[in-house]
Amino acid sequence: MSDETDIEALRKAYVSEVTEIRKARPKARTPKQVIGARSPELSQDDLEALLVDAETFESAMRMLLDILADQTSTPDLQLTALERLGAATFQPVRFAPFHAEYIERLRELALSPDKDVRHMALDRLTLENDEVGQQLLREGLEGTRKPLLPAATAARFLARDEHGDAAPLFRELAQSSTGRVREEALRALAADPESVELLASISSDKSERTAVRELAAMSLKAQSPTRFADVARGLVLDDDEDDHLRTTALSAVAFTPEAAAAVDDPDFRAGLDRVKDATTSRSLKTSIDRFAQARPDEPEK
Incomplete structure (x- = not known):
């Protein structure tokens, strides 16, 4: 048997093996079926399939934002959507048409009952220097609302805006708080003359x-x-x-x-x-x- 015959035989065997593996997998729902499903029925695999099959960047962004807007979405799906949208913001020109809605969704999720979703939403909001996100954190540290994050984390996120108006609060925390909260406040005051x-x-x-x-x-x-x-x-x-x-x-x-x-x-x-x-x-x-x-x-x- 020639080398070419050996190679062709190996190729056929490989193709046959891959085909059998694919047949054994559960049949994935089509994008149309997924879009029509309610979020509780949407699995991580379904979401990945949606993103892979999305014909354009714009259609993928629309899908992810719809997941965030759907109040029946599970926290796991929301977190995945937030991660993908956060990565998309590094393409600012392409993402620009979706930016305003993205911020609106983040503001809503900042009040989520799920602590991980709240954390990620407020993380992204403060990276964007969003005034609403900053105000929510400030109110939690001041005690005028129930804290959305642990105090030290809230102080660290709030300190990202070096040109914000939280310096008086950080000065107060530097004098009256203890532990990590005080440490974060002292770090933040490096930007306050x-x-x-x-x-x-x-x-x-x-x-x-x-x-x-x-x-x-x-x-x-x-x-x-x-x-x-x-x-x-x-x-x-x-x-x-x-x-x-x-x-x-x-x-x-x-x-x-x-x-x-x-x-x-x-x-x-x-x-x-x-x-x-x-x-x-x-x-x-x-x-x-x-x-x-x-x-x-x-x-x-």
């Missing part, structure tokens, strides 16, 4: 947890490198301060040119020499050496 002194105060407060002070200090650095330099100077030269915090502060100064220039003078250099001789922290000694390497020239007197 009115929070500089609050962040400086928390960074310098020895009664606060080191992790909280470090987070406040990094947000302060992002907002005002020169004010951060003032705070960092006090932290680094204070022998009663936490060594980890001193190390973090000095490292941040060394790699922030504006802060390094603001803090670097003969008194600070002399203070670093004293700290290096006195401390037993290897990480702090290393940080001092790195600062010296980053600022090799003697500062002007």
